[in-house]
Amino acid sequence: MTNVLSNETLIKQMNAILKAGNNVTLRDDNARAFFLDAVASAGTIGKLFVHFAKSGTGSLDKLGVKKRTLKKHLGINTEDTGTDIKEEGTVPFSLVPVYLDTWIENSNTFYTARTRGQDVRQALLSLMQAQYAADLQDLAFNGDESSTDAFVKLNDGYIKMAKASAEVKVEGTKLPTIQELTAATTRIEPKYLRQGTFKFFMSQATATNYVVELQNRNTALGDAVLVDGALRNIGGFGVEAVESMENNVILFTPYENLAVVSGLSVTLTTAAQDSRAVAKQATYHFMLDDVDFIIREPKALAYFGVNATPEG
CATH class of the missing domain: 3.30.2320.10 (hypothetical protein PF0899 domain)
Known part of the structure; x- marks a missing residue:
């Protein structure tokens, strides 16, 4: 049964977050969890190959494995030559820093928290993840660095590469x-x-x-x-x-x-409440990540x- 939180509880949770703002860098497991939870909310991108990079540039193994690698066993005369089962070759990637900054209305936050039985922090995170996932999928397929559109030109996507x-x-x-x-x-x-x-x-x-x-x-x-x-x-x-x-x-x-490459850290910042936030009855959030899109073969x-x- 869903745990329904009272408005008073939600407001207290919101005030605790906004009192001095919140700035955190998620690393390793937490960043991976954030990214995987985000893409899982999108229809297609969550089904693709995901790689978490340890540095800004690197390479992925190409799709596939070698065929016909079985050999006849010759008893004590068998040589331990070994077989590399990976397909020959790799494909390079180069991460691009991208950020999402968004105003989230307090009413949306409270509605999400109450309907999902979440606390305010979880509700804000899930709303940001949903927006990030939608944009990431859009860019992954439609990105084109030669475009004049500020969003589309962030990175080349699968269509252009294909x-x-x-x-x-x-x-x-x-x-x-x-x-x-x-x-x-x-x-x-x-x-x-x-x-x-x-x-x-x-x-x-x-x-x-x-x-x-x-x-x-x-x-x-x-x-x-x-x-x-x-x-x-x-x-x-x-x-x-x-x-x-x-x-x-x-x-x-x-x-x-179709591979999505992500960095190992995600930075999340919630701004402290000011007069603008009060007027908007909303909270301001900033998220920084590094991504690239790769066709492996x-x-x-x-x-x-x-x-x-x-x-x-």
Whole structure:
């Protein structure tokens, strides 16, 4: 049963936090917990590969392991040559410092605390985590350092990287048909198709395009599946509808191939109450983290996009 806190208790908790402000740097386990709790609240990014970096630059192992590593045992004549099971090669990362500063209304804090049976500090943290997760997922897919948009240019995301490096690229003046999507999956080498659970990543609007295509067919071809009106499967592979993902772009790859790299520390600051906070009836919060987004193996990736103008 949810523990309902009284308004008096919530106000006392809020005042204790705001009396002199609050500034804390979460390290190691606490920072990892904060980050993992945050991404878990987002629809897609919590399913991706997460790596916690020990420094601002470094590298990740590429997706996959070597095949056919078994050897015949020769008894006492067996040599301890060993086999490195990791796939050859690594992919570099470079963390980018990002911050979130936000005003959270007192009414939202109290509502969240009461409905979840949390104290005020937990409620504020969960509200910040939800905002951070939404922004992180948006940036992870749509980021483009060449953009003039202050948010988008923070870091390159999966779409931009995929367009530049994907093993399979399909571009045209309109979205590919379901049959064209299915056919393109065969262009990924079988050894990479075995490396994880491949999905078609797309926005909800793009997925709706294929729902319409299916509904307009005279007969079903068995190459796609609708469940309760939602697109769930194309050519035997699941569909991941990504909130905030750019429309008219599709990525075909396993969850494990899209990596989110985070630093080992997260700084959280709550400002002391001043006249501005009183006027707003809100609290001001600042969060600092370091992140990067990595595609671990371009050979396990297909990119589908729509050109603004016809080719040629």
